[in-house]
Amino acid sequence: MARKLLQVEFEGAHGDTLSGRLDLPGDTDPRACALFAHCFTCSKDIWAATHISTALADLGFAVLRFDFTGLGHSEGEFASTNFSSNVADLVAAAGYMRSTFGAPQVLIGHSLGGAAVLAAAEHVPEAAAVVTLAAPADFTNLRNRLASLVPEIEAKGEAWVTIGERSFPIRRQFIEDLDRYRMIEKIAALDRALLIFHSPRDEVVDIDNARRIFEAAAQPKSFISLVDADHLLTQREDSEFVAAMIAAWAGRFLG
Secondary structure: OOEEEEEEEEEOOOOOEEEEEEEEEOOOOOOEEEEEEOOOOOOOOOHHHHHHHHHHHHOOEEEEEEOOOOOOOOOOOHHHOOHHHHHHHHHHHHHHHHHOOOOOOEEEEEOHHHHHHHHHHHHOOOOOEEEEEOOOOOOHHHHHHHHOOHHHHHHHOEEEEEEOOEEEEEEHHHHHHHHOOOHHHHHHOOOOEEEEEEOOOOOOOOOHHHHHHHHHOOOOEEEEEOOOOOOOOOOHHHHHHHHHHHHHHHOOOOO
16 A cells, blocks of 8 residues: 655644654555654654554554654753653644544554553543553663662763663653652553553563553453564564554454
Protein backbone atom coordinates (compact mmCIF):
# COMPACT_ATOMS: atom_id res chain seq x y z
CA MET A 1 0.00 0.00 0.00
CA ALA A 2 1.32 3.46 -0.88
CA ARG A 3 1.69 5.86 2.01
CA LYS A 4 2.10 9.58 2.62
CA LEU A 5 4.44 11.38 5.01
CA LEU A 6 3.50 14.81 6.35
CA GLN A 7 5.81 17.10 8.31
CA VAL A 8 3.78 18.73 11.09
CA GLU A 9 4.29 21.15 13.95
CA PHE A 10 2.18 21.79 17.03
CA GLU A 11 2.45 23.48 20.38
CA GLY A 12 3.80 21.39 23.22
CA ALA A 13 2.57 21.42 26.77
CA HIS A 14 4.76 24.38 27.75
CA GLY A 15 4.44 26.47 24.62
CA ASP A 16 7.40 25.20 22.59
CA THR A 17 6.88 24.22 18.96
CA LEU A 18 7.22 20.45 18.59
CA SER A 19 8.23 18.75 15.36
CA GLY A 20 6.38 15.67 14.16
CA ARG A 21 5.91 13.32 11.26
CA LEU A 22 2.54 11.87 10.34
CA ASP A 23 2.62 8.62 8.39
CA LEU A 24 -0.64 8.06 6.48
CA PRO A 25 -1.98 5.31 4.24
CA GLY A 26 -1.79 6.84 0.79
CA ASP A 27 -4.90 5.67 -1.03
CA THR A 28 -7.54 5.15 1.66
CA ASP A 29 -8.91 6.70 4.83
CA PRO A 30 -7.05 5.48 7.94
CA ARG A 31 -8.64 2.56 9.76
CA ALA A 32 -7.42 4.13 13.03
CA CYS A 33 -5.05 6.76 14.40
CA ALA A 34 -2.05 6.01 16.60
CA LEU A 35 0.43 8.11 18.58
CA PHE A 36 4.04 6.95 19.03
CA ALA A 37 6.34 8.01 21.92
CA HIS A 38 10.06 7.50 21.34
CA CYS A 39 12.65 6.31 23.87
CA PHE A 40 14.58 8.45 26.39
CA THR A 41 16.79 11.08 24.66
CA CYS A 42 15.93 9.56 21.27
CA SER A 43 13.89 11.23 18.51
CA LYS A 44 11.01 10.60 16.16
CA ASP A 45 13.51 9.46 13.53
CA ILE A 46 15.06 6.58 15.46
CA TRP A 47 14.81 3.19 13.72
CA ALA A 48 12.00 1.76 15.85
CA ALA A 49 9.79 4.84 15.59
CA THR A 50 10.36 5.17 11.84
CA HIS A 51 10.00 1.53 10.87
CA ILE A 52 7.00 0.76 13.09
CA SER A 53 5.17 3.92 12.00
CA THR A 54 5.73 3.34 8.29
CA ALA A 55 4.80 -0.33 8.58
CA LEU A 56 1.58 0.59 10.40
CA ALA A 57 0.80 3.14 7.68
CA ASP A 58 1.16 0.35 5.13
CA LEU A 59 -1.42 -1.55 7.20
CA GLY A 60 -3.89 1.34 7.14
CA PHE A 61 -3.04 3.33 10.28
CA ALA A 62 -2.31 7.04 10.59
CA VAL A 63 0.63 7.37 13.00
CA LEU A 64 2.03 10.54 14.55
CA ARG A 65 5.57 10.43 15.94
CA PHE A 66 7.17 13.57 17.31
CA ASP A 67 10.22 14.90 19.12
CA PHE A 68 9.69 15.63 22.80
CA THR A 69 10.57 19.13 24.00
CA GLY A 70 14.31 19.84 23.65
CA LEU A 71 15.02 16.85 21.41
CA GLY A 72 15.39 16.35 17.67
CA HIS A 73 13.86 19.24 15.74
CA SER A 74 11.58 20.42 18.55
CA GLU A 75 12.08 23.67 20.40
CA GLY A 76 12.82 23.92 24.10
CA GLU A 77 15.57 23.12 26.58
CA PHE A 78 16.06 19.46 27.39
CA ALA A 79 17.49 20.23 30.85
CA SER A 80 14.17 21.82 31.81
CA THR A 81 12.16 18.72 30.86
CA ASN A 82 11.29 15.64 32.88
CA PHE A 83 9.01 12.62 32.75
CA SER A 84 5.98 14.75 33.60
CA SER A 85 6.70 17.13 30.73
CA ASN A 86 6.99 14.15 28.38
CA VAL A 87 3.55 12.95 29.49
CA ALA A 88 2.19 16.47 29.02
CA ASP A 89 3.72 16.64 25.51
CA LEU A 90 1.98 13.37 24.67
CA VAL A 91 -1.35 14.76 25.82
CA ALA A 92 -0.71 17.88 23.71
CA ALA A 93 0.11 15.68 20.70
CA ALA A 94 -3.14 13.76 21.22
CA GLY A 95 -4.98 17.09 21.32
CA TYR A 96 -3.35 18.14 18.06
CA MET A 97 -4.42 14.88 16.43
CA ARG A 98 -7.94 15.26 17.83
CA SER A 99 -8.31 18.68 16.22
CA THR A 100 -6.82 17.73 12.85
CA PHE A 101 -6.69 14.11 11.68
CA GLY A 102 -8.54 12.28 14.44
CA ALA A 103 -7.85 11.43 18.09
CA PRO A 104 -5.42 8.55 18.71
CA GLN A 105 -7.14 5.28 19.45
CA VAL A 106 -3.83 3.50 20.00
CA LEU A 107 -0.92 4.77 22.13
CA ILE A 108 2.49 3.19 21.44
CA GLY A 109 5.59 3.83 23.54
CA HIS A 110 9.18 2.60 23.31
CA SER A 111 11.32 2.22 26.46
CA LEU A 112 10.72 5.29 28.68
CA GLY A 113 8.17 6.32 26.06
CA GLY A 114 6.31 3.15 27.02
CA ALA A 115 6.08 4.34 30.61
CA ALA A 116 4.95 7.73 29.29
CA VAL A 117 2.01 6.31 27.31
CA LEU A 118 0.97 4.25 30.34
CA ALA A 119 0.87 7.47 32.36
CA ALA A 120 -0.75 9.56 29.61
CA ALA A 121 -3.55 7.13 28.73
CA GLU A 122 -5.93 8.43 31.40
CA HIS A 123 -5.80 11.84 29.70
CA VAL A 124 -6.63 10.48 26.22
CA PRO A 125 -10.18 9.12 26.52
CA GLU A 126 -10.33 7.98 22.87
CA ALA A 127 -7.37 5.62 23.33
CA ALA A 128 -8.82 2.13 23.54
CA ALA A 129 -5.47 0.33 23.38
CA VAL A 130 -1.96 0.88 24.75
CA VAL A 131 1.22 -0.77 23.45
CA THR A 132 4.59 -0.83 25.22
CA LEU A 133 7.94 -1.81 23.68
CA ALA A 134 10.80 -2.65 26.06
CA ALA A 135 9.22 -0.44 28.73
CA PRO A 136 10.33 -0.20 32.37
CA ALA A 137 7.85 -1.14 35.09
CA ASP A 138 9.24 1.67 37.26
CA PHE A 139 12.16 4.09 37.30
CA THR A 140 14.47 2.20 39.67
CA ASN A 141 17.07 1.40 37.00
CA LEU A 142 17.12 4.94 35.57
CA ARG A 143 17.11 6.46 39.06
CA ASN A 144 20.09 4.30 40.07
CA ARG A 145 21.95 5.24 36.89
CA LEU A 146 21.51 8.93 37.66
CA ALA A 147 22.34 8.62 41.37
CA SER A 148 26.05 9.09 40.76
CA LEU A 149 25.32 12.49 39.23
CA VAL A 150 23.62 13.90 42.34
CA PRO A 151 26.78 15.36 43.96
CA GLU A 152 27.70 17.19 40.75
CA ILE A 153 24.11 18.40 40.29
CA GLU A 154 24.08 19.76 43.84
CA ALA A 155 27.44 21.47 43.31
CA LYS A 156 26.89 22.87 39.80
CA GLY A 157 23.14 22.85 39.29
CA GLU A 158 23.27 20.21 36.55
CA ALA A 159 25.34 17.28 35.29
CA TRP A 160 25.75 15.57 31.94
CA VAL A 161 24.61 12.01 31.29
CA THR A 162 25.77 10.06 28.24
CA ILE A 163 23.17 7.92 26.48
CA GLY A 164 24.53 6.03 23.49
CA GLU A 165 26.83 8.49 21.73
CA ARG A 166 25.17 11.69 22.94
CA SER A 167 25.34 13.64 26.20
CA PHE A 168 22.48 15.53 27.82
CA PRO A 169 22.21 17.85 30.84
CA ILE A 170 20.19 16.62 33.81
CA ARG A 171 19.00 18.80 36.69
CA ARG A 172 17.78 17.85 40.13
CA GLN A 173 14.15 18.44 39.16
CA PHE A 174 14.37 15.57 36.66
CA ILE A 175 15.31 13.08 39.37
CA GLU A 176 12.80 14.49 41.85
CA ASP A 177 10.07 14.18 39.22
CA LEU A 178 10.80 10.46 38.75
CA ASP A 179 10.39 9.96 42.49
CA ARG A 180 6.81 11.29 42.30
CA TYR A 181 5.55 8.44 40.13
CA ARG A 182 4.21 5.08 41.28
CA MET A 183 4.05 3.35 37.93
CA ILE A 184 2.68 0.02 39.17
CA GLU A 185 -0.33 1.90 40.57
CA LYS A 186 -0.76 3.69 37.23
CA ILE A 187 -0.63 0.36 35.38
CA ALA A 188 -3.16 -1.25 37.73
CA ALA A 189 -5.59 1.60 37.08
CA LEU A 190 -5.02 1.70 33.31
CA ASP A 191 -8.45 0.39 32.26
CA ARG A 192 -7.37 -0.02 28.61
CA ALA A 193 -6.41 -3.01 26.50
CA LEU A 194 -2.66 -3.51 26.89
CA LEU A 195 -0.12 -5.20 24.61
CA ILE A 196 3.42 -5.65 25.94
CA PHE A 197 6.43 -6.38 23.72
CA HIS A 198 9.81 -7.23 25.25
CA SER A 199 12.92 -9.13 24.29
CA PRO A 200 14.62 -11.66 26.57
CA ARG A 201 17.88 -10.31 25.11
CA ASP A 202 17.22 -6.73 26.22
CA GLU A 203 20.34 -5.52 28.07
CA VAL A 204 18.98 -2.04 28.85
CA VAL A 205 15.57 -2.82 30.36
CA ASP A 206 15.46 -6.36 31.73
CA ILE A 207 12.54 -8.53 30.60
CA ASP A 208 11.42 -8.89 34.22
CA ASN A 209 9.94 -5.43 33.76
CA ALA A 210 7.50 -6.92 31.24
CA ARG A 211 6.44 -9.52 33.81
CA ARG A 212 5.78 -6.85 36.40
CA ILE A 213 3.76 -4.71 33.98
CA PHE A 214 1.73 -7.74 32.88
CA GLU A 215 0.99 -8.85 36.43
CA ALA A 216 -0.04 -5.35 37.52
CA ALA A 217 -2.36 -4.71 34.57
CA ALA A 218 -6.00 -5.76 34.47
CA GLN A 219 -7.47 -7.70 31.55
CA PRO A 220 -7.49 -7.50 28.59
CA LYS A 221 -3.72 -7.78 28.34
CA SER A 222 -1.29 -9.63 26.10
CA PHE A 223 2.46 -10.26 25.96
CA ILE A 224 4.60 -10.98 22.90
CA SER A 225 8.26 -11.95 23.21
CA LEU A 226 10.61 -10.33 20.69
CA VAL A 227 12.91 -13.31 20.73
CA ASP A 228 15.98 -11.99 18.89
CA ALA A 229 15.46 -8.23 19.15
CA ASP A 230 17.73 -5.73 20.90
CA HIS A 231 16.47 -2.86 23.04
CA LEU A 232 16.35 -0.33 20.19
CA LEU A 233 14.80 -2.75 17.67
CA THR A 234 17.54 -1.98 15.17
CA GLN A 235 16.54 -4.84 12.86
CA ARG A 236 13.81 -3.77 10.47
CA GLU A 237 12.16 -7.20 10.52
CA ASP A 238 11.55 -6.84 14.28
CA SER A 239 9.80 -3.49 13.76
CA GLU A 240 7.70 -4.89 10.91
CA PHE A 241 6.71 -7.86 13.10
CA VAL A 242 5.70 -5.46 15.89
CA ALA A 243 3.59 -3.41 13.47
CA ALA A 244 1.83 -6.51 12.11
CA MET A 245 1.03 -7.73 15.62
CA ILE A 246 -0.25 -4.30 16.71
CA ALA A 247 -2.51 -4.06 13.66
CA ALA A 248 -3.97 -7.53 14.22
CA TRP A 249 -4.36 -7.15 18.00
CA ALA A 250 -5.69 -3.58 18.06
CA GLY A 251 -8.41 -4.42 15.56
CA ARG A 252 -10.24 -6.30 18.32
CA PHE A 253 -10.61 -3.12 20.38
CA LEU A 254 -11.15 -0.35 17.85
CA GLY A 255 -14.81 -0.93 17.09
